[in-house]
Amino acid sequence: MSLDRRTFLKRTGAAGAAAFIASRLPAPGAASAQDMTVRPDPAAKRGGTLRYAVHNAPAHFDVHQSGTVANIGPQSPMYDTLLRRSPKDGQTIIPDLAQRWEISPDGKKYTFYLRKGVKFHDGADFTADDVKATYDRIAHPPKGVVIPRTPLFSTVGEIVVIDPHKIEFRLTESRPKAYMLGAFASGWNIIVRKKTLEENQGNLRQVMNYPGTGPFRHVARRDKEVWHMERNPDYWNKGLPLVDKLDVYHMFPFSPELGSSFLSGKVDYARLLDPVSWRKAKEMPGVTAAAFNQSVIQAFWTNMQKNKALADPRVRRAIHLAMDRHTLVEVVKDTAPMQVGGFVYPFHEMSTPRAELEKKLGYQKDIKPAVQEARKLMQAAGYGQGLKNLDFVVRDIATFKLWAVAIQAMLKEHLNIESNLRVVQTSVWFDEAQAGNFDLAISAIVSTLMDPSDIFSAWYGKDGPQNYSRWTNPVFHDIANQVERELDDNKRRMLVRKAEDILENDPPLIPVSYEQIYDAWYNKVHGQNPSTYFGIYDVVRWDNVWLA
């Protein structure tokens, strides 16, 4: 092949230009995330007040100790985390106070390089000591402090400050990278000052305004009404936040008050809308409405210690198969948005894909084959005549009350299981569930991560805090241990599917459905679309949002 001078110059020029452009593009894969610190949209306009309505007021102010969006909603804009999820997709893990990180080849050492020049709202410098104090508290809470995310860091042995802007987390055993990075990027793990923790004996429950490094600063709070914040002019991420003021209104989720406040234009962005208001919002011109997945399973538990029949896996499998899940989703469609799923988040990449799941007994639209199988199982277990007088404890929330009646009817019609509904207030439900005072009990439970390891330990673990059925299955627990330690994604996926099979045949709970979140906002709000987010706890900063 001949190559003349002109062609040679053209090709070399093109290759050089391509190399230059490629060098400016983010590298693919996990490393690319490290180059993706949130930047202001070049088209963004500055200024204005964003009025955001989310959940009722928090019961206390300690974000680490909380398990509810009541804290995350109003408080997160005042704080930063070590890593965060990108507001573009809600999934990609990107730098925050740590501008980059390294993971040792054996997965046992996570080194974070912290940003310099970051200041807390009280003017103090942010250093690695603050990160250490924060994570020491989360991983090993002091006496009297309960932090739901502690188990995520159970393998964190030592946290070592190398220098003021470099810190190492040394793990006693490795965990999958996605799991650990997900834990560090969780919106719950806000960085607080070491001094703040020391001054308050490690407990921030009643400390309303403790300094953060976040894009917004506290201005005023009216209990149970509104939390006013203003732009932090010294924010480390120059150019952010884009709005001058942020007002967070406290309103009960799914309430007519929240819906009417949004529909009347009293707030610009509403989270946790009820389906009726959300559908109305969707039809409104100048409004965008989005639905996305929440980190919650709706289920009912079967008490295996109290009730001999329910200890039999065949009976539990029969109950599981007797549920018409598509109807259960339909039953609450005007109260809360739901979707059908099994024992692992149906939208997680490692769980059985939805199309495949809906071919399985218990998830099909036509429930006749599942009911036939369920009856056979009851017969084989010696309960062909059904069961009587089951105490069915129902949490006093609209969805659970609607479901309880439907489930009661399904159990009676399909398996001749008779139950008595006992509706109790939320706190009583948890008392009764933990004390084991129920045969059946319906509620919802949350997880911090979408990762199966988190739910395998919290929901189905032998001593899992939400294993209300007191379920154990040595084979499952062994697989769950492997899932927690396996670093290869493909092998992990296989293990998760194996675990799913065990759960299908020996159910620790009966899945009812998986929740979705309904958000809506006026189109003048730019920079946030949660359609691909998971849950409402990670992308909650509002720093890149602008009004026009």
Added chain:
Amino acid sequence: MRKYLARRAVYAAVTLLGVSLSIFVILRILPGDPLVAILGVEGHARMTPADRVRIMADLGLSDPLPLQYVHWLRDIAAGRLGKSFFRGDTVSELIAHRGPISAEIGVLALFVSWLVGLPVGILSAFKPNSVPDGVARALSILFIAVPGFWLGMLIVLASLFWFGYKAPIVIVHLWENPWQNFQIVIGPALVLGLAQGAYISRMSRSCLLEVIGEDFVRTARAKGLREGIVVMRHALPNALLPVVTISGVLLGFVLGGSVAVEQAFGVPGLGRALVIAVIERDIIVVQNLVLLYAVIFVVVNVLVDLSYAWLDPRIRYG
């Protein structure tokens, strides 16, 4: 008069003591764990028994119950209403911030009830069994029967879907912006006032029907007085006494009804604060707010009794 006042004060104190004891006992008997609200469902699930003991002690809920009661009464006597054990806000601050809105609603509701109830009652009494009387009676029964919170929700939905309107969502005091404040209080005041107005119209109708059959009314008419003067100067003052009495009782209904109606309208008053406190099991807030409502009720009833002497000079307290 002084003797009477002293006696009423003693009765009132005994009543309030009984109320305080009832509230205290009921709140402690009721099932439910405030730690679920404080820690969230997940935090509560992961809490150890030692954590529970420590947190309950921090909240002052681990003392023996009689001691907790005595401490509460001692605090009230010293003017300390305690703190919400969730966020540390004092109950006094809560009352100072939200009380004026609820008080406005109560007073406005009472005003509406008289403004509507009394003329309707008079009209009905002076034209008994006429078409206007029939309409007035039917409407009275309707407003008595319809629950305030339901009517409130209808009003909120109708104004939203027909006019895209909703009242301000945070408290605006009268002295800050009278127009916005009016928008907040007028809905609940109308709903509560119309329901109470229905009672007042029925009561004033029956009392007036009794009075206009009396000799002195016939004499007044025989003297050639105009009907308006007969009603306003002779009949009405004599028929008002039971209406004033029932107004005192109705204020109790207004206080009780405001809890649900404020919730329906989304008005951030004391009633709504009480609902949220009950949901959160914020015992300190609940017990102090209920006691405050009881104090208002007792004081209003004493004032109603005292107003008899002013309305009817024949009545003297000894």
